[in-house]
Amino acid sequence: MPIPLFNSIASWLLKKRYHQIELFLKYPEEVQEEVLLQLLEFAEDTEMGKSYGFDSIGSYETYRERLPIVSYEEVAPMIERTRLGEQNLFWPTSVKLFAKSSGTTNSKSKFIPVSTEALEDCHFKSGKDLLCLYLNNNENSQLFTGKSLRLGGSKELYEDNGSFFGDLSAILIDNMPLWAEFSSTPSNKVSLMSEWETKLRAIIQESVQENVTSLAGVPSWMLVLLNNVLEETGKEHLFQVWENLEVYFHGGVSFSPYREQYAKLLPRKRFRYYEIYNASEGFFAIQDRNDEQDLLLMLDYGIFYEFIPMEGYGTPNERAIPLWEVQVGTNYAIVITTNAGLWRYKIGDTVRFTSKNPYRIRVTGRTKHHINVFGEELIIENAEEALKTVCQKAGAEIKDYTAGPIFMSGKEKGGHEWIIEFRKPPEDLSYFTEFLDNALKALNSDYEAKRYNNTTLTMPKVHLARENLFYDWLKAHDKLGGQHKIPRLSNKRDYLEELLQMNRSTAS
Template identity: 70%
Template sequence: MPLPIINSIASWILKKRIHQIELFMKYPNEVQEELLFSLLKTSENTFIGRQYDFNSIKNYQTFSERVPVSTYEDLEPMIEQTRKGMQNIFWPTSIKWFAKSSGTTNAKSKFIPVSSEALENCHYKASKDLLSLYLNNNEDSQLFVGKSLRLGGSKELYEDNNTFFGDLSAILIDNMPIWAEFSSTPSNRVSLMGDWEVKLMAIVQETIAEDVTSLAGVPSWMLVLLNKVLEETGKNNLLEVWPNAEVYFHGGVSFDPYREQYKKLFPKSDFNYYEIYNASEGFFAIQDLNNSNELLLMLDYGIFYEFIPMDTYGTPEEKAIRLAEVELFKNYAIVITTNSGLWRYLIGDTVRFTSLNPYRIRVSGRTKHYINVFGEELIVENTDQALSKTCLELGCQIVDYTVAPIFMDGKQKGAHEWMIEFSNPPMDITHFTTILDQTLQSLNSDYEAKRYNNMTLNPLVINVARPNLFYDWLKEHDKLGGQHKIPRLSNERTYLEYLKRLQLIEQS
């Protein structure tokens, strides 16, 4: 069958979904309430369903009063039981897939359950919806004349007690339907390679001869790949390699630091960028309009949403509310109940609503300070522990510190830049930097992956602060005493740049 005909048929099939999307946009709260009671009914005979007597829950208020908001640490014992082969604990159908992710407070990695229902009715459904929305907005698209270059995680899948774990992207690729594999590049074999460096070259070799019309992946990782494509081909931009490329689907980290670099890679005024918001726990939102910075909250993926206002988060007044109660432009922590058995689960992300009809959001950050510019998900606990262990090993002591990203610039890789004030400095700052970097990698598997062979992140950059630098900053900002402090981690450079200027002024 000629490719233009295939493109027309695929477009027609995908656009049929638009009517269902319009339905939940029109009746969002009714769709969400119906979904909640469907999840409760489905799970009433599980261990957790019997524990909280799901069968007797007849309204949202009873649900919110009876079932507590939970973190990964709360659910970890049950998840570990499931990983060891026990079933029907928090979801009735067998769960054999676990998406491995880092950043928990007591472990290097966490294992998020992924049910067959979540694969089919959430993740794969979202992939089709992304295409549906894009095609609905771009009538002349020739997306299916060529292939989609997908860039997933670089870890293989591992078997443990007859269950499997790995990056979510690896799980999705391993289980993807035939239609998706047919329209994608590179091959599944290459996509699931574990060695990122080998995989990178294999992707380049497999894709440069393809007619790539779309790309999908995390901006920082994709940038490394695309620069390698230019290096290998000797071309000036990616349109010389893939002249029919028309859209880049991105998510995982903020696109803002990379936007201008991508415009140089794809120098075409009508090249499209579409953002998605997904995680190991589920697929949540999709950009539904061209040239927009808002994401449509997807309400029929087997996920029931609640939101905790950040102005009461972590206080005695903390309370989760339903979608129907949210307000515009307020920051909320997201709480989800899913078709993988996560009940009132706090995922750690914060969002604000930019529209209530329909419900559109922007991801505003995390519930705690962190750095995730390159997908490394570095949290304060990681840096606190790494610094403590390094100082203990080398016999030094610190007063305070802060960390910020060095953003990628062209082919220049990113890095983390530290400002550390020592009360007892190390004898050799270069050796200190090496040990600190190695310790961070041992504590955070995502950071370790980004640092592998300096592929995405260069080694740490350490600035040794002059005495009283942090004190002087706090004094200038009228923040002496109490619990005031400079954030240990930040996704931008405001605090670090101010400290560096303050350091230079004193030294001059």
């Protein structure tokens, strides 16, 4: 089939889906209630379904009363039984695939079940919807005249007791439909290579020869790849390598710290950036408008959503609410029920709604990735926005960072300690630190109150990280490439101490 004709047919098919999207935009509550009742009916004969009487649950209120909210640790024994061969425990169809995730707060591996229904009706459906929304907003797109450069996980799929586990991206690549493989680069063989640095060279070797029209991957690792492409080809910017490049689909980490660096690599005003929000547990939201930073919550992927206001999270007053009770501007922890057999499961992410008609969100961080040792409630969204503001003032560019608390000792007050690796460092680190402190005060009233007259918190302490410190830290932990991320904020000093030690030992 000629490429222009393929582009036209693919675009037409994807745009047809937009009419279904309009249905949940118009009737969000009804669609979500239907999703929940269908999941309950489908799984009523499972071990869980019989234990909780799924067959007699006819409303959300009964569901909320009957089933507890759970963390991974609480469902891990049942997941492990399934990995060892038992079936029909929490989901009626055979579950053989598990997305291995270490998260970013715990070194212990998690094995998230991925059912056939989750693959087809959530992960692959979302990929088509991402293209559908993009094409609906960009009618002159020539996306399918070329290929998408995808940067997936760096782990292969490993068989274990008849089940398979690996990075979610590896599972998706290994099971993707032919049309998606046809329109992607590099090959599946290269995409699934396990050793990051060898894989990086192989991706470049294959992809620079292709007509790449889109990019897809985590911003931090994609930036490493793209800088290596320019170094390898000797070009000044990426349009000299791929003239028809038109969009970058990104997710996994906040894009804010990387935005200016991408603008230099892709110096074309009409180039588009589209953000997604997905995880091993499911695909949740897609940017549905050009040049906007909030994401449309996708309501018909076999996922039922609940939300816990963060002000009550982890307290005796903790209570989940359904989608139709959320408020704009409130920070919530997400609870999901899915077509892979996760029932009222806390995924560990936090979001804030920017709109209820339709339901749009912004990802604000992780339930465990914040600093709240002194009641300052500093979340990743605050940190990213403050660093963006400060870098603009100081003419600096950040590559990576992490921060943790300085605990009170005797009469000494507490504080926050940062270690930052700059691509372009500020001329004066003390001014940068002062700007950062003021920016955090402007964004977070709790932080400002604790900093008032040094009542509880003293001025932050900022360390310059040597070049490639974070890359070397990830390499030492076998976490190069794919879905692995730098832990940004923590209530503990574990990551911080380890990085500071590596920084000192190299400097000496």
